Amino acid sequence: MNGSQGSNLLLPPGYQRGELGQWMTLPWPQDQGQKLALLENSLGPLLIDWAEWRTDEPGLLNDDGQPWQFTDGQARFLILWYAFNEDGRFIYRRGIRRGSKGTGKDPLAAAMCNIELLGPSQLWWDGERWTGKRHQLPLVQIASNSEAQSKALLRVANSQLGSEAVDYYQLDKGQTATYVKGGAARMEVLTASERSAEGNPATFVVLNETHHMTEASGGKRLAEVGRRNVGKSKRALQARIVEFTNAHAQGGESVGEKSFIAWQQQVSGKYAHLKQDILYDSIEYDPRLDFYDEQQRELALRQAYSDAPWADIERLSAEIVDPELSAAQAIRFYLNGIAEQEDAYVAAQAFAALADPARVFQEGDQIALFLDCSKSEDATALMGCRISDGFNQTLGVWQRPRGKRGEGFLVDRAEVDARVREVMDTYRVVWFGVDPSPAKDDSTEASYWRPMIDSWHRDFRKSLRVWATPGRNGNAVLWDMRLSTPGGADRNRKFSQEVEIVRALIDDEGLDGPFRHDGDPALVAHVNNMRTRWNKFGLTVGKKTRDSTQLVDLGVAMIAANVGRREALNSGKVRVGGKARKRRKVIMA
Numbered sequence: 001m002n003g004s005q006g007s008n009l010l011l012p013p014g015y016q017r018g019e020l021g022q023w024m025t026l027p028w029p030q031d032q033g034q035k036l037a038l039l040e041n042s043l044g045p046l047l048i049d050w051a052e053w054r055t056d057e058p059g060l061l062n063d064d065g066q067p068w069q070f071t072d073g074q075a076r077f078l079i080l081w082y083a084f085n086e087d088g089r090f091i092y093r094r095g096i097r098r099g100s101k102g103t104g105k106d107p108l109a110a111a112m113c114n115i116e117l118l119g120p121s122q123l124w125w126d127g128e129r130w131t132g133k134r135h136q137l138p139l140v141q142i143a144s145n146s147e148a149q150s151k152a153l154l155r156v157a158n159s160q161l162g163s164e165a166v167d168y169y170q171l172d173k174g175q176t177a178t179y180v181k182g183g184a185a186r187m188e189v190l191t192a193s194e195r196s197a198e199g200n201p202a203t204f205v206v207l208n209e210t211h212h213m214t215e216a217s218g219g220k221r222l223a224e225v226g227r228r229n230v231g232k233s234k235r236a237l238q239a240r241i242v243e244f245t246n247a248h249a250q251g252g253e254s255v256g257e258k259s260f261i262a263w264q265q266q267v268s269g270k271y272a273h274l275k276q277d278i279l280y281d282s283i284e285y286d287p288r289l290d291f292y293d294e295q296q297r298e299l300a301l302r303q304a305y306s307d308a309p310w311a312d313i314e315r316l317s318a319e320i321v322d323p324e325l326s327a328a329q330a331i332r333f334y335l336n337g338i339a340e341q342e343d344a345y346v347a348a349q350a351f352a353a354l355a356d357p358a359r360v361f362q363e364g365d366q367i368a369l370f371l372d373c374s375k376s377e378d379a380t381a382l383m384g385c386r387i388s389d390g391f392n393q394t395l396g397v398w399q400r401p402r403g404k405r406g407e408g409f410l411v412d413r414a415e416v417d418a419r420v421r422e423v424m425d426t427y428r429v430v431w432f433g434v435d436p437s438p439a440k441d442d443s444t445e446a447s448y449w450r451p452m453i454d455s456w457h458r459d460f461r462k463s464l465r466v467w468a469t470p471g472r473n474g475n476a477v478l479w480d481m482r483l484s485t486p487g488g489a490d491r492n493r494k495f496s497q498e499v500e501i502v503r504a505l506i507d508d509e510g511l512d513g514p515f516r517h518d519g520d521p522a523l524v525a526h527v528n529n530m531r532t533r534w535n536k537f538g539l540t541v542g543k544k545t546r547d548s549t550q551l552v553d554l555g556v557a558m559i560a561a562n563v564g565r566r567e568a569l570n571s572g573k574v575r576v577g578g579k580a581r582k583r584r585k586v587i588m589a
Helices: 032-040 044-051 072-081 104-120 145-160 163-169 219-233 255-267 296-302 313-320 327-332 349-353 415-426 450-460 489-510 520-530 554-571
Strands: 094-098 122-125 130-133 139-145 171-173 177-180 184-187 204-208 240-245 279-282 366-372 380-386 390-399 429-434 533-535 538-542
Touching: 032 072, 032 204, 044 104, 044 130, 072 094, 072 104, 072 279, 094 104, 094 255, 104 139, 104 145, 104 177, 104 184, 104 204, 104 240, 139 145, 139 219, 145 177, 145 184, 145 204, 163 171, 204 219, 204 296, 219 240, 219 255, 240 255, 240 415, 255 279, 255 520, 279 296, 296 313, 313 327, 349 415, 349 489, 349 520, 366 415, 366 554, 380 450, 380 554, 390 520, 390 554, 415 429, 429 450, 429 554, 489 554, 520 554, 538 554
Parallel strands: 094 240, 094 279, 139 184, 139 204, 204 240, 366 429
Antiparallel strands: 122 130, 171 177, 177 184, 366 380, 380 390, 533 538
16 A cells, blocks of 8 residues: 555544644644644643742652653643633543554553652632642542552552652652651552442543553453543533543553543544543554555554653664564554454544545435344444445434443334434435344334334335345335245355445455445444354354344444345336436424
């Protein structure tokens, strides 16, 4: 691959391209006026001056015992992290700093702990303006997947506090906690015991190596404790939490992965109710580069380590092609890219690179439509595929809300019906398939979706040029994937064929091929969750396990919509780019 190829391609939501072609997420303003406004409304410059010895108080030391100095990228992160609005509220509630191995995540995490313990990091009004002062009762907590990792980070933080700082601030540095003598200021390791971890409200929490924090490791529970500890702090303290992580393994259900998904949802622009309060900072290689090619590998490493001038690129180049290192590990740990699991359907970075939101459907476009139905556990997913170019767009998804809001959840069939009819009215749907699922209605024991399917069959049978189940006894929309149903085997065969075709378009052809999608965060997550398996028809896809909470339904619906497009094109009944019909008014009951 060529690193400059496709430079005009739109990046995934929240990303921009750096000078070397690297993918970057930090929302640093480009306009000079916006930069000046940010600097004036952030404690970042003050705290950077404090750490770098430009105030009357002792600052921090680096690992050579010299005065601390932030990199440009670290300084920008701090300036954004400590930015506030006119009401004196920090803009960002939580932050994530993701980087390759050796890019200085631990030293920055330690520096931020010391800033919160000793620096002028509490926002307050001095009578004329918002500024910073030292916390009176700071409680800084460090949480990792293991207590040993947390202690290691505390040692780094202690090493940044030299003899001048120890004397000036009256510090007592320990292996599990560092105190200000005679006061309540404290920096401590958050213990693995959830019961003992619950304590006083924290003013600042670091979650370290969140790519390792999972349910199985106990890290997820510890992260939840840390979030509760900042959540119960007083409003005036504005306690917050920052994660430091390598790139997560896709589908591992780690804290780092869930934070990435939450940030993607915020920046996508498709969830109006979400506040833009997650600061996500990642510098990644361009995934179109072939890191097994020597020249492209050097560029990829320079991209990933562009904010780490100390990096030994020659040594890293040898490490990345070590025979004992898998491609997925090389991508995650040295290039800061999200790598797929061994049985993942497609490469996560390859799919992300094919997002092109500018291509979204226009009114009157010919499309194939697919609805993958569920009653409560999985998602009900509506996907469209444009006939002319195969562009894939998310048109609706309904799934159980998290927590108590999801108790007793059932998909609202009336809401799905309204959306389907709106789509039918807006676009020229030439093929519409619906997989009803085996779910039963609790009150009648009848098929949960069959009445809706019958209604769509009656209403759309004349407008659909190609029926999902053709023939004299067919159905305009029913496309039941169960093998026990008439024609089920043939539908599974067609689906398996399309699974392989779409996979080749994404992984093999990539940017050189025609496949593109809208980049919807839910679609990206569902596709990345899909795992491959074989059946008698060939390759197919599904969830990691039958009971997994990682949904795949939008990905399944996307592939099935591509089946519908192929059926329409091969039918001889659809003329691509034919005359658009007049938009009809939707009549709702």
